[in-house]
Amino acid sequence: xxLSSGADGKPLxxxxxxxxxxxxxxxxxxxxxxxxxxCSNRCKWCCNPESIKFKPELAYNLGKCIGTKECGRCLTExxxxxxxxVESDGKVRINWDLCTNCGKxxxxxxxxxxxxxxxxxxxxxxLDEVQGDQSFYDESGGGITLxxxxxxxxxxxxxxxLAEAHRRGINTAIETAGNVRxxxxxxxxxxxxxxxxxxxxxxxxxxxxxxxxxxxxILDNFRKAYEAFPDKTFIARTPVIPGINDNEDHVRAVLAFxxxxxxxxDYQLLPYHRYxxxxxxxLGRVYELRDFPFVPxxxxxxxxxxxxxxxxxxxxxxxxxxx
Amino acid sequence: xxxxTKRIAINIGSGYVPGLDFVVAGAALAADQLGTELFGIRxxxxxxxxxxxxxxxxxxxLRPDIAQAAGHGGSLIGTAxxxxxxxxxxxxxxxxxEELDRADDVLKALKGAGIEAVISLVGGSxxxxxxxxxxxxKLHRRGLRTVCIPKSAENDIAAVPQAFxxxxxxxxxxxxxxxxxxxxxxxxRIAVVEVPGQHSGWLALQSGLAALANVILIPEIPYxxxxxxxxxxxxxxxxxxxxxxxxxxxxxxxxxxxxxxxxPGGLRASLAPNADLSLGEGEHIIDRSGAxxxxxxxxxxxxxxxxxxxxxxxxxxxxxxxxSVDRQLGLAYGARAVRALQEGENGVMVxxxxxxxxxxxLQETLRQVRTVQVVSEVMQAARxxxxxxxxxx
Numbered sequence: 136x137x138l139s140s141g142a143d144g145k146p147l148x149x150x151x152x153x154x155x156x157x158x159x160x161x162x163x164x165x166x167x168x169x170x171x172x173x174c175s176n177r178c179k180w181c182c183n184p185e186s187i188k189f190k191p192e193l194a195y196n197l198g199k200c201i202g203t204k205e206c207g208r209c210l211t212e213x214x215x216x217x218x219x220x221v222e223s224d225g226k227v228r229i230n231w232d233l234c235t236n237c238g239k240x241x242x243x244x245x246x247x248x249x250x251x252x253x254x255x256x257x258x259x260x261x262l263d264e265v266q267g268d269q270s271f272y273d274e275s276g277g278g279i280t281l282x283x284x285x286x287x288x289x290x291x292x293x294x295x296x297l298a299e300a301h302r303r304g305i306n307t308a309i310e311t312a313g314n315v316r317x318x319x320x321x322x323x324x325x326x327x328x329x330x331x332x333x334x335x336x337x338x339x340x341x342x343x344x345x346x347x348x349x350x351x352x353i354l355d356n357f358r359k360a361y362e363a364f365p366d367k368t369f370i371a372r373t374p375v376i377p378g379i380n381d382n383e384d385h386v387r388a389v390l391a392f393x394x395x396x397x398x399x400x401d402y403q404l405l406p407y408h409r410y411x412x413x414x415x416x417x418l419g420r421v422y423e424l425r426d427f428p429f430v431p432x433x434x435x436x437x438x439x440x441x442x443x444x445x446x447x448x449x450x451x452x453x454x455x456x457x458x
Numbered sequence: 459x460x461x462x463t464k465r466i467a468i469n470i471g472s473g474y475v476p477g478l479d480f481v482v483a484g485a486a487l488a489a490d491q492l493g494t495e496l497f498g499i500r501x502x503x504x505x506x507x508x509x510x511x512x513x514x515x516x517x518x519x520l521r522p523d524i525a526q527a528a529g530h531g532g533s534l535i536g537t538a539x540x541x542x543x544x545x546x547x548x549x550x551x552x553x554x555x556e557e558l559d560r561a562d563d564v565l566k567a568l569k570g571a572g573i574e575a576v577i578s579l580v581g582g583s584x585x586x587x588x589x590x591x592x593x594x595x596k597l598h599r600r601g602l603r604t605v606c607i608p609k610s611a612e613n614d615i616a617a618v619p620q621a622f623x624x625x626x627x628x629x630x631x632x633x634x635x636x637x638x639x640x641x642x643x644x645x646x647r648i649a650v651v652e653v654p655g656q657h658s659g660w661l662a663l664q665s666g667l668a669a670l671a672n673v674i675l676i677p678e679i680p681y682x683x684x685x686x687x688x689x690x691x692x693x694x695x696x697x698x699x700x701x702x703x704x705x706x707x708x709x710x711x712x713x714x715x716x717x718x719x720x721x722p723g724g725l726r727a728s729l730a731p732n733a734d735l736s737l738g739e740g741e742h743i744i745d746r747s748g749a750x751x752x753x754x755x756x757x758x759x760x761x762x763x764x765x766x767x768x769x770x771x772x773x774x775x776x777x778x779x780x781x782s783v784d785r786q787l788g789l790a791y792g793a794r795a796v797r798a799l800q801e802g803e804n805g806v807m808v809x810x811x812x813x814x815x816x817x818x819x820l821q822e823t824l825r826q827v828r829t830v831q832v833v834s835e836v837m838q839a840a841r842x843x844x845x846x847x848x849x850x851x
């Protein structure tokens with residue numbers, strides 16, 4: 136049995152949300168991000184709400200609906216009475232509380248207004264697409280980055296994917312928030328060259344309130360991984376959220392956590408953004424931080440200076456700031 | 459048909475409107491008259507799912523004297539602000555967030571308390587309102603005897619001519635609009651005021667009429683602000699200085715106001731795949747309160763060269779004391795729901811269009827939204843008053 140096969144000998148499949156080419160912010164060089172579906176946290180600022188559930192789920196693009204005068208097939212196809220019409224524009228809406236994600240409406244929608252986020256893919260299917268970017272990896276030192284969702288929450292698939300990527304000579308990286316059991320975390324990290332990992336909130340209660348989970352196990356996983364894999368490259372990251380972790384205390388606490396470990400080579404700050412807000416609409420959900428302001432660039436630069444000092448960097452103080 | 463229902467409960471789904479206690483009081487008075495015990499479920503379903511949080515009990519018996527406490531505008535038993543019994547968020551044994559279906563726990567707790575049926579106050583099409591109606595419908599499908607009472611700030615529930623709470627919200631909105639219009643006239647600006655109404659423009663239309671708005675933009679009519687600007691210029695030339703534009707929060711331009719702010723791909727794609735603006739829009743893409751008014755005010759200022767002043771009324775008009783109309787609607791809705799349960803009704807919504815009251819199946823109310831008929835006498839009357847709707851007519 137190879138890593139790419141399950142116990143039954145059949146090819147392993149994972150639920151893949153998206154394969155994004157030519158990314159430059161998720162590890163060294165030009166990278167191909169593979170977003171896996173399913174997450175064990177519930178960050179209120181999540182910019183990929185369609186990645187939270189582990190199964191494929193219905194999405195609806197109102198702009199693409201051609202209306203019930205021309206079509207209306209989904210209305211009769213839905214067994215749950217979960218689709219209704221708004222007469223003013225003649226288009227359908229989804230009652231997300233009644234929808235069971237059976238997918239029957241998707242199969243009859245001619246305009247692709249109704250579609251699904253996420254699909255099962257095998258290791259080979261993913262890598263065949265990823266390997267099309269090989270020449271860019273060769274030029275830039277890039278490779279594949281597993282993101283999510285939480286890629287370590289699909290440990291068998293992620294580990295197999297990264298192992299096979301290595302076999303094909305592709306550099307590997309993961310983006311993780313670390314909230315899984317240690318065995319899973321170790322299983323995936325083992326096959327990653329670079330581990331980009333999030334320190335979202337250092338205070339336990341803050342973490343519970345804004346990320347939805349206790350951070351004790353997350354920090355344990357990070358500490359164990361630093362020690363278990365001294366030759367791997369770890370990069371700590373914080374999505375800087377206004378009023379939550381946009382402060383010196385958080386940055387200094389993360390630095391105190393990571394600096395004893397020489398394999399944690401950097402700490403990056405990611406400014407809060409609202410790129411994902413529109414996607415909440417596709418899923419009928421409400422973005423809870425919709426009225427949050429952006430973090431002022433002065434604050435970001437101040438925090439970045441603290442990191443640069445800790446890493447002994449001089450020169451452009453904001454040179455390492457992700458924008 | 460009659461039944462001998464001895465013990466029933468009432469709860470209030472998400473979505474606040476003024477005077478909810480009048481419905482509860484109506485049910486309590488009628489229950490007393492009809493020989494039934496009535497219990498209030500605290501905070502939607504939380505009183506059943508988390509009884510430990512309530513020192514006086516998650517279920518409280520409601521007696522006729524609760525009518526004395528009604529009138530302050532709030533809700534004594536609370537509303538379901540967050541909890542959905544079909545998706546209760548909790549931490550699993552492995553510290554992973556999971557959503558559990560605890561509807562059976564709700565049914566078990568009701569059975570344990572000897573409660574045979576539930577009256578639920580539920581809303582219409584706004585995100586939270588539809589949610590409450592759907593939860594009630596799903597509990598009914600799991601076997602709970604249910605009679606629903608319609609409440610809505612937007613009067614958008616299909617098959618219901620007048621939902622509870624709408625009259626109060628309309629009154630508060632019209633009053634606020636008039637005050638804003640008077641101020642805007644004095645300082646020579648155009649107030650652009652956003653009012654609730656995601657799919658339905660009834661509140662914008664009726665409050666705008668009452669406050670003599672110059673322009674009313676509703677979800678049912680995609681607007682063209684260039685046409686609005688030229689109509690405002692005509693009104694100004696005729697001596698009617700424009701001061702008030704009412705915008706329903708779901709009103710949309712016929713063509714996008716802003717060009718796409720960036721090319722697909724790049725950082726946006728890397729951080730948030732599937733979020734390219736070129737992909738189109740979801741159902742509630744603009745949920746930020748005030749976004750519709752802000753967009754209209756900015757563009758109108760550019761087109762008219764007049765200073766505009768954006769406002770968003772939002773939750774401001776959902777609070778406060780209820781009107782006399784809603785007081786009598788609430789009491790009657792509550793009383794009729796109790797009688798409906800005594801008559802053996804199940805899976806229905808009470809509809810009150812004075813003087814008539816009747817029952818409609820819950821499924822009928824889920825299938826569509828009550829919207830403004832664009833070609834209708836009330837719309838024609840508004841146009842005859844000189845009010846513009848952004849369609850150039």
